[in-house]
Amino acid sequence: MKPRLSKNRSAAMTLFEVGVVIAIVMILAILILHTSWRLNSAQDRARRINCVNNLKQTGLAYRIWEGDHGDIYPMGVSVTNGGSREMVATGSVVQTFLVMSDELGTPKILYCPADSARTPATAFAGLDNSNISYFVAVDVTNDATNPQLIFSGDCNFEIGGVPVKPGLRSFWTNDPIVWSAGGHVNRGNLGLADGSVQVTTSRSLRDYFQQTGLATNRFAIP
Numbered sequence: 001m002k003p004r005l006s007k008n009r010s011a012a013m014t015l016f017e018v019g020v021v022i023a024i025v026m027i028l029a030i031l032i033l034h035t036s037w038r039l040n041s042a043q044d045r046a047r048r049i050n051c052v053n054n055l056k057q058t059g060l061a062y063r064i065w066e067g068d069h070g071d072i073y074p075m076g077v078s079v080t081n082g083g084s085r086e087m088v089a090t091g092s093v094v095q096t097f098l099v100m101s102d103e104l105g106t107p108k109i110l111y112c113p114a115d116s117a118r119t120p121a122t123a124f125a126g127l128d129n130s131n132i133s134y135f136v137a138v139d140v141t142n143d144a145t146n147p148q149l150i151f152s153g154d155c156n157f158e159i160g161g162v163p164v165k166p167g168l169r170s171f172w173t174n175d176p177i178v179w180s181a182g183g184h185v186n187r188g189n190l191g192l193a194d195g196s197v198q199v200t201t202s203r204s205l206r207d208y209f210q211q212t213g214l215a216t217n218r219f220a221i222p
Contacts, residue, residue: 047114048184051133051154052199054109055191058134058152061103063195066142073151074099076141084136091168093136093220094127107131112154114183118222129166129222138168138218140193147194148211154190155221156183164221171217173210178202 013021066073069082074096077083087095097110101124104110111120112133121131135155157164157171158180171177179188179202190198190208200208209217 047112048187048189048199051112051114051184051189052197054112055134055152055189055197056195057109058104059191059195059197061100061105062151064103065100072142073140075136075138088136088138088220089168091166091220093129093132093134093222096136096220097132098124098127110134112183115154115156116182132222134191135219135221138220139214146211146213147192148208148213149193150190150208150212150217151193152191154179154183154188155219156180156188157221166221169219169221171209171219173206173215173217175206175209177205177209179205 062073069077072083074082074084075088076085078085079087079095082099084092084095084099097104097107101107107121107124107127110127110132111118115133118130118133121127133155134152137149137151140149140151155164156179157169157177159175159177163180163182164177179186179200187199187201188205190200190205192198198208
């Protein structure tokens, strides 16, 4: 007996059908990429907002502290009198925030969620640079002379493509300093003496340095 042959033949896909499949795959890929981009964009925006809020709370702590210490920030008060003047002059940022621990309330606000190089601290005991995302302006002892003085901000600076190292750093107003690609991706936040927090680009960063009225802005970088 001869085997029965099926009358159904498997037909190859036509060029039209192949084109439809490719179009569907491309549309799905675009939708996935767009969704991923929107998600990343929303996360970046949330991190920026969180960072701005942290710096605003830090700025409030500065102002409360200075109100209780003769209108002088910790950077202008000696260590023996409860300030951080001698320590911050060496490039150390920890002492400044430790003396304001009561005003800060929690060390978590010293951490920027966009800072992948550091981790938030849960207590002030043992606080160090690995828990702090924000620099301290060394020469800003009070805000009576210029409300545009920079007292703190993100520390992801770079000059000539080289990240600025931790410690005491002096920046002239004409230095080619920019925000690095890390952190807020070529952007950064600056806390000013008037209590505001300014979101800046690399282009506007040097403008803010010039507005301080200081020939050199000295920062303690964590």
